[in-house]
Amino acid sequence: MITSVCLNPSIDRTVQVKGFTIGATNRITSEQSAGRGKGVNVALAANNLGLDTSCTGLLGEDNARLILEPLQKLGIHERFVRYQGAVRTNLKIQDEENRSITELNEPGMPVDESALVAVAARVEELARVSSYLVLTGSIPPDCPASIYRMLMMRVEKSGCRCVLDASGACLSDGILGAPFLVKPNLQELEQVSDKKLTTLREIRTQALEFIARGTQIVVVSMGTGGALMTDGKTTLYTPSLPVNVHSTVGAGDAMVAGLICGFASGGEMKEALRCGVAAAAAAVSSPDGCLFERQAYEQLLQRVEIGRV
Numbered sequence: 001m002i003t004s005v006c007l008n009p010s011i012d013r014t015v016q017v018k019g020f021t022i023g024a025t026n027r028i029t030s031e032q033s034a035g036r037g038k039g040v041n042v043a044l045a046a047n048n049l050g051l052d053t054s055c056t057g058l059l060g061e062d063n064a065r066l067i068l069e070p071l072q073k074l075g076i077h078e079r080f081v082r083y084q085g086a087v088r089t090n091l092k093i094q095d096e097e098n099r100s101i102t103e104l105n106e107p108g109m110p111v112d113e114s115a116l117v118a119v120a121a122r123v124e125e126l127a128r129v130s131s132y133l134v135l136t137g138s139i140p141p142d143c144p145a146s147i148y149r150m151l152m153m154r155v156e157k158s159g160c161r162c163v164l165d166a167s168g169a170c171l172s173d174g175i176l177g178a179p180f181l182v183k184p185n186l187q188e189l190e191q192v193s194d195k196k197l198t199t200l201r202e203i204r205t206q207a208l209e210f211i212a213r214g215t216q217i218v219v220v221s222m223g224t225g226g227a228l229m230t231d232g233k234t235t236l237y238t239p240s241l242p243v244n245v246h247s248t249v250g251a252g253d254a255m256v257a258g259l260i261c262g263f264a265s266g267g268e269m270k271e272a273l274r275c276g277v278a279a280a281a282a283a284v285s286s287p288d289g290c291l292f293e294r295q296a297y298e299q300l301l302q303r304v305e306i307g308r309v
Contacts, residue, residue: 006039
């Protein structure tokens with residue numbers, strides 16, 4: 001089983017406009033709301049790829065329906081720790097003309113120590129019956145940036161492989177927990193290194209610093225620039241697949257699910273990267289994001305080209 005941890009889920013309200021202009025009145029052409037968060041996205045995509053999946057974390061009771069209904073409908077094991085309050089709302093402005101997305105994200109409800117203790121116990125319980133534990137996404141106010149490292153240390157004896165997909169302090173602190181796999185995007189990698197990375201050699205060098213600190217595998221997603229994967233001995237690179245992009249929201253989460261799918265099926269690095277890139281491409285080209293069609297994923301899988309760096 002795959003367990004994803006979502007400490008700060010959200011209701012994503014996406015509105016479409018034509019020619020979004022800052023400081024002006026913009027007319028919405030369509031809108032939709034969905035229960036999301038990076039951990040939820042990973043669970044949806046992993047389930048879509050045929051993996052037995054559970055999802056845990058913190059969930060406000062006031063408006064949890066949009067989060068819970070799709071998970072329950074798809075048979076994903078929902079193990080959230082409830083708290084009094086509402087799930088945050090994130091507004092995504094999708095410009096149909098410029099093919100851009102502007103995001104306005106709420107921070108979420110502050111979390112207290114008792115809630116974190118309950119989540120840690122739930123994660124430890126699920127790790128004992130899971131092959132992979134995915135720690136991903138932002139954290140709520142008052143939650144320490146060391147939370148992901150602490151959770152990895154707590155499940156260390158379970159034998160569960162930990163996957164980290166975070167940014168900022170959660171990323172730089174999280175790699176100290178020696179995860180099995182870390183998947184930063186290029187911007188997140190640059191933020192941690194505090195410098196611009198413009199070549200594959202520079203990106204690989206920074207990724208190798210994560211390896212030196214105990215991470216087993218690093219995958220750097222670079223959008224249209226492709227993806228790089230290294231375990232310190234072998235470095236692989238694949239260009240992005242040319243697809244019609246509907247939205248990039250959730251692409252990294254789908255990639256994480258695809259990477260785990262590749263490893264869970266017994267594949268090595270090359271196969272895992274192939275699955276990750278195909279899942280990301282399927283997600284960005286689908287109006288349903290991480291709920292992409294399995295047939296589209298399988299077709300894209302055959303088009304992934306991988307070489308060594």
